[in-house]
Amino acid sequence: MTRPGRASAGAGILCAVFVFWPGLPGVGVARAEEVVDASAPYAASARLDFRLTIDKFIYLRLGNAGSGIDTVAFALVPSIPPVPTPPVAGNGVAVPWNGGAPAFGVVATGAAVGVEVRSNAGAVSLRTVVAAPLSSGVDTIPVTDVGIVSDNPDLPAPPMPASGSGTGAAVAVAGSSQQNLVTERTATWTFTLSAVGRPAGVYTGQIAFTASAP
Structure with a gap:
């Protein structure tokens, strides 16, 4: 005979409760798995599932x-023949030139x-x-x-x-x-x-x- 409100001798109860706070990013609300073992030798195990979300980027x-x-930036700089001669900026400046087409070199920045x-x-x-x-x-x-x-x-x-x-x-x-x-x-x-x-x-x-x- 046992008194009300007290567990009888020899009885063992193990209850595992896992609570996830709702609204956490990447985590859903989980229900607990409850396992009870009332027989000696006493043992109980409860499982927990995990889900991990990694976003792509x-x-x-x-x-x-x-x-x-x-x-x-590219600058095409001309040189005039008969030898590669850079033109001189200005008006009425004499520069040796045999009349051939100038060549352009690329200066990159x-x-x-x-x-x-x-x-x-x-x-x-x-x-x-x-x-x-x-x-x-x-x-x-x-x-x-x-x-x-x-x-x-x-x-x-x-x-x-x-x-x-x-x-x-x-x-x-x-x-x-x-x-x-x-x-x-x-x-x-x-x-x-x-x-x-x-x-x-x-x-x-x-x-x-x-x-x-x-």
Whole structure:
């Protein structure tokens, strides 16, 4: 006989209760699993399920870190024959010239651009998009005159299209079985310009690069 409100001798009860606070990010409300063992030797176990959510992301940096847009500038500087002679600025200045067409050399500023790609979304593809063509008034220069060379084959520069969006270039992932969805690559892209005969003027334009993953 036992008194009301007290457990009888020899009886064991173990109750495991797990409570998750509702509204925590990435965590659902869980119901507890209750296990009771009233026989010797006493033992009880309760299980708990886990769910971990890791969001995907892509990070692309082109140029110096910050919120501004870097500028690559080219200047086509002429030299006149019979020997490469730089023209002299001014009016009525005599310069030896045999009448042959001048040659133009390209002087680049800011042409070496740092690039960084980070992602945990698997294979990343890069594309070049012509946002605004190179133009000076009514004159234009094909953006395909601009070339890009990467110093890292794991982060290649995508081809330059004549307009719109170009074809993709694959960025190499980490390559290990544990990290085959992780990408972390850096490179320096060097921009070049084909020095061909073009109308004089100051040409401005803009290209964009996009990174995408499945």
